[in-house]
Amino acid sequence: MGKTLTEIAEQLQNTDKKVQLIYAFNGTGKTRLSRAFKALIAPKAEGEEAQASDLAAKKILYYSAFTEDLFYWDNDLGLDAEPKLKIQPNAFTKWVLEEQGQDQSITTTFQNYTSEKLTPHFSADFSTVRFSFERGNEQPEPHIKISKGEESNFIWSVFNALLEQLISELNIADAENRSTDAFNRLEYVFIDDPVSSLDENHLIELAVNLAGLIKSSQSGLKFIVTTHSPLFYNVLFNELGSKLCYLLERFDDGSFALTEKQGDSNKSFSYHLHLKHTIEQAIADNKVERFHFTLLRNLYEKTASFLGYPKWSELLPDDKQLYLARIINFTSHSTLSNEAVAAPTQAEKATVKLLLDHLKSNYGFWQQEQQNG
Structure with a gap:
């Protein structure tokens, strides 16, 4: 029997481990789990609607889609106005920017993940950010609106600076010697699916840097990290020592399971690889049968879920309806128990190979799997 997300959150809370690493497909419920956990640790008073509350009262620091809501573009602009990213008043950015002066550190991290020519400019009161782009010998663009991916990178850079500072403070064993008491009550850092718009090299770098930060923490602070990226998961798995690893699953009835796993994603979450190898073997032996269409459909469904497509049929080749009809025909249950089941023709067997090769x-997910194994 499955559990509710609140029960999953309680499972995480009751685990005495420095790091808990969770892998889940897109759409499984990672962000909702982060909210359920946050509500469990710091009910209501520390919800996202109360970010501006006293930092010293907080027990959990989290990075998720809701963290990004603290940053928004000023849309009330005239024709000649400069695009600017506004920062909602909140305790976290106030401390890291105003009190700790980490704007240059944020800029360095941001440029490392994007381009050294793309520069954020904070206002004097740190309430807004403008961006400029240097184009070599060409006229520089002084005020631009960055892409959504670049915006996510910027927000992560702010969070990363905050994480570096608070870990450094909490590593001072005697609380009396810390420069601030702002994090004395902090118990958890929950990082929900950090920047996914990075290329492979930068994603690996981010994972290595995050693992280094986590390993540097000596204060008893606990970390929970969720991701849908097998690459990000594998790097963290290999970089971190003492940790618990899980697979988060959602069932058709809306319940969930958090299953402990051993090994990296290639070893722990290999059912999709099993499906692929089974179909490949049937193709190689010219023994494709009706049930292989079911396996193929299952593989498309899992890949679509992983990549965030609402319908698996969107992954089919150009003549989607034709291929969809063929798969549906072979995966539908017979309405009559004595109805004859026709074996696939050579053309239909060829369709299985075509769709698997497609x-x-x-899709980069499968290209990556081929490189890994």
């Missing part, structure tokens, strides 16, 4: 060749 999946492997056109």
Whole structure:
């Protein structure tokens, strides 16, 4: 029997481990789990609507889609106005920017993940940020609106600076010697699916840097990290020592399971690889049967879920309806128990190979799996 997200959150809370690493497909409920955990640790008074409350009262620091809501573009602009990213008043950015003066550190991290020519400019009161882009010998663009991916990178850079500072403070064993008491009550850092718009090299770098920060923490602070990226998961798995690893699953009835796993994603979450190998073997032996269409459909469904597509049929080749009809025909249950089941023709067997090759060749997830194994 599955559990509610609140029960999953309680499972995480009751685990005495420095790091808990959670892998889940897109749409499984990672962000909702972060909210459920936050509500459990710091009910209501520390919800996202109360970010501006006293930092010293907080027990949990979290990075999620809701963290990004603290930053928004000023849309009330005239034709000649400069695009600017506004920062909602909140205790976290106030401390890291105003009190700790980490704006240059944020800029360095941001440029490392994007471009050294793309520069954020904070206002004097740190309530807004403008961005400029240097174009070599060309006229620089003094005020631009950055992309959504660049915006996510910027917000992560702010969070990263905050994380560095608070870990450094809490590593001072005697609380009396700390420069601030702002984090004395902090118990958890929950990081929900950090920047996913990075290329492979920068994603690996981010994972290595995050693992280094976590390993540097000596204060008893606990970390929970969720991700849908097998690459990000694998790097953290290999970089971190003492940790618990899980697979978060959602069932058709809306309940959930958090299953402990051993090994990296290639070893722990390999059902999709099993499906692929089974179909490949049937193709190689010319023994494709009706049930292989079911396995193929399952593989498309899992890949679509992983990549965030609402319908698995969106992954099919150009003539989607034709291929969809063929798969549906072979995966639908017979309405009559004595109805004859026709074996696939050679053309239909060829369709299985075509659709499997299409999946492997056109989606980066499978290209990465092929490189890994």
